[in-house]
Amino acid sequence: MNRMVNDLFLIARAEAGGLPLQREAIALGDLAGRVVSDFETLVEQRAGTIRIAHAAPVVALVDRSRLRRALAALIENALQHCERGVNIEVEIAAEDGFAVISVSDDGPGLDFAKADQLFQRFRRGRTRAEGSGLGLSLVRALVAAHGGTTLLAPRPGGGTCVAMRLPMAASHEAAA
Numbered sequence: 107m108n109r110m111v112n113d114l115f116l117i118a119r120a121e122a123g124g125l126p127l128q129r130e131a132i133a134l135g136d137l138a139g140r141v142v143s144d145f146e147t148l149v150e151q152r153a154g155t156i157r158i159a160h161a162a163p164v165v166a167l168v169d170r171s172r173l174r175r176a177l178a179a180l181i182e183n184a185l186q187h188c189e190r191g192v193n194i195e196v197e198i199a200a201e202d203g204f205a206v207i208s209v210s211d212d213g214p215g216l217d218f219a220k221a222d223q224l225f226q227r228f229r230r231g232r233t234r235a236e237g238s239g240l241g242l243s244l245v246r247a248l249v250a251a252h253g254g255t256t257l258l259a260p261r262p263g264g265g266t267c268v269a270m271r272l273p274m275a276a277s278h279e280a281a282a
Contacts, residue, residue, distance in 0.1 A: 120247035127169040131275040134198045134205055135161030141177045142196055152190050159195035166205035167275040168252055176248040180209040180268050183241045188213030205274045210267035
């Protein structure tokens with residue numbers, strides 16, 4: 107209950123433009139590697155796998171703890187809404203001047219015609235899993251607070267892919 111209240115408060119502050127961010131130039135591959143490592147045991151206990159599929163050397167100007175929370179929420183979502191044995195992949199790329207962190211799974215997928223609704227608070231897709239329905243709204247609010255966008259799409263071959271598009275660090279910031 108405490109986490110749900112904290113998440114709601116975080117979402118509200120981010121949507122109101124009042125979420126303080128401590129931005130710094132972060133190598134996204136390093137951050138993603140640490141988060142993936144945090145989840146390895148839990149994923150293995152569920153007979154699944156988690157790995158970095160590709161980590162381009164991308165640097166973004168972000169708040170480390172806020173982005174870490176958003177990435178963790180996406181991995182938690184994949185674990186919660188997929189069957190045992192789910193395979194989760196995290197990918198880091200640069201696209202059209204944005205840093206992109208994608209989390210994909212080979213789970214059952216969802217009704218992508220209603221995908222945008224899943225970013226609303228307390229909305230959940232069809233699932234037997236428990237949850238508050240705040241995960242994707244938290245991710246969207248945190249990414250938007252950074253000036254980015256969040257996209258939800260089917261994964262080729264089945265499953266779901268969520269991509270967080272964030273402003274890249276300028277070359278002088280990345281070198282600092």
